Amino acid sequence: MMTIREIRHVIPSHATTDGAGVKIQRSIGASPMFRLDPFLMLDEFYSDNPDDYIAGFPSHPHRGFETVTYMLDGHMRHEDHLGNKGDLRAGDVQWMTAAHGIIHSEMPQQTEGRMRGFQLWINLPAAEKMKPAAWQDIPAATIPDVALEGAHVRVIAGLLSAGDREVSGPIHGVSTKPVYFDVVLEPNATFETDLPTGHSAFVYLYEGNAFVGERSAPLDLRAAATLGEGDRVRIKAGPQGASFLLLAAKPLNEPVVQYGPFVMNTREEIEQALSDYRDGTLAA
Numbered sequence: 001m002m003t004i005r006e007i008r009h010v011i012p013s014h015a016t017t018d019g020a021g022v023k024i025q026r027s028i029g030a031s032p033m034f035r036l037d038p039f040l041m042l043d044e045f046y047s048d049n050p051d052d053y054i055a056g057f058p059s060h061p062h063r064g065f066e067t068v069t070y071m072l073d074g075h076m077r078h079e080d081h082l083g084n085k086g087d088l089r090a091g092d093v094q095w096m097t098a099a100h101g102i103i104h105s106e107m108p109q110q111t112e113g114r115m116r117g118f119q120l121w122i123n124l125p126a127a128e129k130m131k132p133a134a135w136q137d138i139p140a141a142t143i144p145d146v147a148l149e150g151a152h153v154r155v156i157a158g159l160l161s162a163g164d165r166e167v168s169g170p171i172h173g174v175s176t177k178p179v180y181f182d183v184v185l186e187p188n189a190t191f192e193t194d195l196p197t198g199h200s201a202f203v204y205l206y207e208g209n210a211f212v213g214e215r216s217a218p219l220d221l222r223a224a225a226t227l228g229e230g231d232r233v234r235i236k237a238g239p240q241g242a243s244f245l246l247l248a249a250k251p252l253n254e255p256v257v258q259y260g261p262f263v264m265n266t267r268e269e270i271e272q273a274l275s276d277y278r279d280g281t282l283a284a
């Protein structure tokens with residue numbers, strides 16, 4: 001028997017700044033109480049005013065988790081300590097596994113006066129926090145854009161199973177088995193997909209209006225609505241249509257100790273990350 005997931009908690013987003021003054025809306029991760037294992041943070045950055053982010057995120061470290069950047073509008077130049085460089089365009093994704101350590105800069109840029117994107121932080125299991133760093137830029141053209149009745153779904157990670165369609169995203173080999181869909185619904189259209197039982201899951205509405213589950217509970221704009229147990233998700237757009245991210249992943253159930261851009265299991269490991277960063281061996 002199918003159980004439709006219902007909204008459990010709503011984590012509103014707060015306007016904040018990060019990097020060199022980039023304006024962002026942070027929902028997941030706005031405080032340590034607002035995590036959803038294994039998700040540590042979700043930021044949305046959007047602006048038509050370049051003063052909001054022109055200085056970007058200059059050189060900064062990460063250790064112990066993964067960052068996933070998805071651009072909707074504008075683009076993002078990035079560069080890391082290994083000499084890797086890239087420029088994420090609208091629709092592109094960067095899946096960066098910081099693990100042992102990465103030091104990089106991220107510079108959002110406008111295209112035709114617009115810039116909009118998301119950065120998600122996903123925790124790594126203890127056994128993988130110190131493996132070598134790796135990243136992949138996934139061009140928009142390699143992300144399946146699945147047309148369903150009244151809906152378009154960009155399948156960035158995980159398996160979309162809707163009606164008679166089964167489509168997998170380009171991301172493989174991540175032990176939290178993430179699901180990352182960007183769904184655009186026409187007015188009053190309904191989207192349904194299977195979602196692995198036991199995965200933590202949430203919906204982030206970034207445009208329009210929509211209702212979740214059999215209770216038709218309304219989603220708040222720019223909030224993360226965490227979902228209760230079940231094996232299926234149903235979201236119905238209101239009269240304005242809806243655009244939202246649907247995210248899910250397997251919880252780690254491990255202790256989380258975070259100090260800014262370092263996320264480990266113990267205080268000692270955080271001390272080690274700080275001293276490695278000072279010594280220049282964090283990202284060696």
Ligand code: FE
Pocket residue numbers: 057060062067104106
């Ligand atoms: Fe970063």
